[in-house]
Amino acid sequence: MVKVAVLGHGTVGSGVVELFQKNAKSITSRAGQEIEVKRILDIREFPDLPYADKFTKDFNEILNDPEISIVAEVMGGLSPAFDFTKSLLEHGKSVVTSNKELVAAKGAQLLAIAKEHNVNYFFEASVGGGIPIIRPMHQCLAANEITEVAGILNGTTNYILTKMIHESVPFDEALATAQQLGYAERNPAADVEGHDACRKICILASLAFGSHVYPHTVYTEGITKLTLDDVAYAENWGGVIKLIGRAKKLDNGKMYATVYPALLSSHSQLAGIDDVFNGILIRGNATGDVVFYGRGAGKFPTASAVVADMIDISKASSTSKSLSWKDSDADNVADYKEAPLQFYIRADLCGAAQPDIADAFGDVTWLSRPGQPADEVAFVTDIMTEYELDDKISTLGNKISVKSMIRVLDY
Numbered sequence: 001m002v003k004v005a006v007l008g009h010g011t012v013g014s015g016v017v018e019l020f021q022k023n024a025k026s027i028t029s030r031a032g033q034e035i036e037v038k039r040i041l042d043i044r045e046f047p048d049l050p051y052a053d054k055f056t057k058d059f060n061e062i063l064n065d066p067e068i069s070i071v072a073e074v075m076g077g078l079s080p081a082f083d084f085t086k087s088l089l090e091h092g093k094s095v096v097t098s099n100k101e102l103v104a105a106k107g108a109q110l111l112a113i114a115k116e117h118n119v120n121y122f123f124e125a126s127v128g129g130g131i132p133i134i135r136p137m138h139q140c141l142a143a144n145e146i147t148e149v150a151g152i153l154n155g156t157t158n159y160i161l162t163k164m165i166h167e168s169v170p171f172d173e174a175l176a177t178a179q180q181l182g183y184a185e186r187n188p189a190a191d192v193e194g195h196d197a198c199r200k201i202c203i204l205a206s207l208a209f210g211s212h213v214y215p216h217t218v219y220t221e222g223i224t225k226l227t228l229d230d231v232a233y234a235e236n237w238g239g240v241i242k243l244i245g246r247a248k249k250l251d252n253g254k255m256y257a258t259v260y261p262a263l264l265s266s267h268s269q270l271a272g273i274d275d276v277f278n279g280i281l282i283r284g285n286a287t288g289d290v291v292f293y294g295r296g297a298g299k300f301p302t303a304s305a306v307v308a309d310m311i312d313i314s315k316a317s318s319t320s321k322s323l324s325w326k327d328s329d330a331d332n333v334a335d336y337k338e339a340p341l342q343f344y345i346r347a348d349l350c351g352a353a354q355p356d357i358a359d360a361f362g363d364v365t366w367l368s369r370p371g372q373p374a375d376e377v378a379f380v381t382d383i384m385t386e387y388e389l390d391d392k393i394s395t396l397g398n399k400i401s402v403k404s405m406i407r408v409l410d411y
Ligand code: HSE
Pocket: 126, 128, 129, 153, 154, 155, 156, 157, 183, 184, 185, 191, 196, 296, 297, 298
């Protein structure tokens, strides 16, 4: 019998406890022994739950309980989650988590502490909810050099974009529904401003390229400035706008790591991934592209990954050597503006004509939309760096006013 504890009884924490009850038989058979949730930490009271007797408000009851060998940290946030995780690992307990903020900020350090104490720190649930991605990356794809990772990493924003693209639902209404369904972060700014996707691409990039990628080094732009006009021009171009986190290895040892809304061709493997679903594309030098798809948020999908990590640890005899990366000096990320890309521009003409734009930008693809005002243009440029794009825009001076710029990605 393995005894475990759960820190936090929110959406994911309650899902973890319920999943242990619901799937008790198969979990026991896969783990090779029974796994019992002995304690649940939460500052709130849950007197009506059938397992009310398991709750404690005192972390030390879990830390100092020699029977508890695995703990799920599903509280979220950095504090007190970091101190709790560090203490648990130092006390010889393995920790599993869905806390992407903590893994993105402190992953290298916590993995090193786990290794030092011969225990595990697993975080399958931190990226892609119920989609297996962390374990496939460090185990099943271990024979590859991974050159690129890109994905739709946030269910809430993908749900909102899907509603905007397919049903013309306003942004606020779609966000409110995502919150009711339990997809959104406590502070939805973390979703819509791209911070949640940023944390997830940091984790994937760290694992793929072996050195810690810190969130502050990743250029991050959310979806709050997107309009239904941009969605209509994207459709005319033959594509969709998706919030994409990407990390691409460069020959100089650095990488591009970014999060921004991107224009994708409708033929892209990521273009048809809608609603709360996430999709993650891994480019390996042996496999080519591998795409993982599934529910990226929600109570049971995320709990599924947390419980699977606990089952895995209950069978493990020592610390996982393949799930780790080195710390970094945060100099491993290159200037995103140097990446050669195509760009979508929507602008108001303030004196310029289409020939002026063609003079400045060279060959462009002109776009149209129903109800397009006479003084509005939209076009997609040829490949250039963002520095070159800025130069070209500035040669037109105040003859155009750029309302929207979206990068085009070719996945
Ligand atoms: N708020 C996150 C999302 C939850 O919408 O994807 C899962 O990490």
